[in-house]
Amino acid sequence: MKNGTVEVYDRAYRTMIRDWVLRDLMFGGGRDTSELQEMLAHAGVNPHYAFPAVALFDPGAGKQDDNRRAVKLRETLEGRAPDGAEVFANGAGQIGLLFSRSASDELESLRRESEAALRGPVSVGVGNSCSRLTDIRLSYEQAQAALRHKFYRGTNRVIRYAQVPPSHALREYPLKRELELARRIPKLEDEEAIARDVSGFYRELLQDGPIEIDHIYELTIRLLAGVENRLTPDEQEDGGRIRHEIVPILRMETLEEIERFVSGYFADLREEFHRREREKDVRRSVIQQTIVYMEAECRHATLDSVARRVYMTPTYLSMLFRANTGRTFIEQLTDIRINKAKEMLRSTCLKNYEVAEKVGYRDSRYFSQIFKKKVGLSPSEYRESVTG
Template sequence: MKLIVVDDEKGIVDGLRRMINRYIPECEVIGTAHNGLEGFELIQTLQPDLVITDIRMPKADGLDMIKMLNDVGSQAKFILLSGYTDFEYARRGMQLGVHYYINKPVEVEQLRECVGQVMEKIRLERTKMQEMNELKQEVLTRKQEKAWRDVLDLGSDNSDFLEELLQMAQIPMENASFLCAILELDGSAAAMKELSLHAVFEHIDRIFKQYQGVFRFRYAGSQVAIVIAHGESIKYEDLVRASALLKEEVQLELNLSATVGIGTIQKSAAGVSQSFEEASYALSYKFIKGSDEVIPFPEINNLTGPSHAVPEELIAKLEAGLDNMDESGCVETIREIFRGMEAEKNMRAADHQSQCLNILLSCVRNMPFQQLQQNDFLGRHILSLESISRSRTLEHLEEWTLKVIRRIISFKLEHNIPKKKDIITEIKDYLVKNYKEPIRIADLASRFFISPLYLSQFFKQKTGETYVNFLTQIRINKAKELLQSTDLKVYEICEMVGYSDTQHFARLFEKLTGCKPREYRKNIPNA
């Protein structure tokens, strides 16, 4: 404990310093002063834990000094030292929050007992403060995690709403750059217990500590989402190196194999969802490059390249065939794609192989990573660069690609993965029935056997809005019904329609209806 002695008698100051140094080793006298004004300046500068001060001193007495320090927010504890027994001093001291007194002449036992009591009080207060701060940080962390989930699920359409979400979660945005990465852990379910995740989070926090904001949370299955926010310029190569270090440490110290997909740097929070999509896309290449890799999105972009691109309508046709497990339709589409590649006389073998990468990723991007990992044939033998490179002729490459397509369809049938012809209708029905529950896109993806990113894109493509907006409208409509037909309090209705934050619910309600919940209820008879 740091301690300062304030007394206008030099002999008393020197005597107290010797007694404390000899009999109270837990305390260190870091300074002394000889009047109230000098003590006021010294205490503000050195910020001691404890001050022993005389009452009657020149320029400003001890009580005046304490009042001035209280006014500027000093957290020091005070022991009053005086040869006077005047009740008025004690009364004024109590009004200033001082509860400890030592009479002159000072005896060792009295000094030790009084200082010991004050130190114990300081320790208790610090413990409580630490517990309170940890609780506040936990609440804030969960609030920030939820905000980032909403941002990732909403996409970049509603920038005003995204900014509001991040402001409510106390996430810095002004002049900040953002980047997303996804860490995917390989191994058994036991490896993903919360204890292991906590250790992974500690590694993430330490390795990326140079950045102003580091947000990490379990996103889906064995995936950990990482969002970096930094007020200064971010060097992409530094992030790639830090990600490689993270992967190595997780493997060496936690015995967990990991793959990292990294998106690009975005200049605003509205671009976070794009960076996340890029990280997810990069991560999907683990089935081509192998697991235990760090895969930056620009590297994948350069690998595939824009030249000789397969027409989007053919890729969409292939995806639809896979969704409906239409083997003959998929075979016909693959044949058509390869006839187009055959007609491009200037295409090299590397170009053919690059096109196969794009085709394969289209085949697997809407399937959950966890299911792909369960299939040894797909994950280890088929989806690898080595397998592609072995096919030296276009004919061999075509037959190999057909083999992969047939095996994927077989895999879907073996795992009873439903056709996706009416999946949006099924998802809508599920949301309508379960709107009260905390529904995350990762939960939906797992339930309907589809990857979170593909589900988000597919839902918006088919409905014109995100699943979050659709779910929000359901909840607000139900809240309107409850406001009309019941006397439930607003916070009760908030909980009944699936929200835990009343303020957040009220803002959403006002955004969609034009008025606050209480105003809506008040104006119902006039509607």
């Protein structure tokens, strides 16, 4: 048992040394051939490669935690790696493979076997082969760049640096497309239709080829905030919903995942927009009904009496009235009373105090003051001006 424990520790120590040497080779560089061979010999690493290259295997996220997936991935690669290839952990959750160019065709089968072992997606980035091992750092950096390109190509595949197109600067943010999306979303029938429009937005972004991935995150957040601001403007005082989604967006690994999220987000905004429109229709109906009551019963109408007729509290009706008309309840009632008074002064022979009483003013002097303030003439002057 003791010998077995020693053997386990010895194996772990050798693995640690090999990883350290290989990471130093990938990250450090600049060593001469003799120094490099001495390091590799100390770690038990094959120093002889015909056109060496690096592949990085990414276990992605799964039901297991990332560390367990990385350990499982390493065990799988160590059991199936081509002869002479070296497996190492790069310290960033990925497993590297140092191999000769002749083994390049085996990478896809290695990826499939790793996928089966982990029961989840495994992506592979592959750097170009080098003429000598001292230049392997370049291949490692290319493998990292190729692996990042899974953002565009999707996970669960082998991506070779030689096939990755160069990134370019975005010429101009497609603001017209954003405005069109905000206009169309409330009219679209389902999430599939929204998804098509969202894909169109990203196609326009990428019409000249891929752009830096960080820019995609920034532009996505700008798009979501812009559309949300137009569909639910009253939520923007506290930053809106998007402020809660920024971190999850930045953790998304592929453009496909981002597009799927954006489509769902816009579908939720569409439902929220329609819900608010229905509420506005209800509120407009209540206000219209309120005004009808005020006109029919202006002589005795009060905020309390009208609120009872529309089954609301006076406070809420007052707030609703102001929010939907821009005027207070009293301002509206006063206009109704003055308009009815003008009609009576034009078409009847009622005395001024009788007109005042019929439209709800018991004090005829107060009625005259309000009338002159609104019309610019006293009741008697107004009657004379319209009757000749």
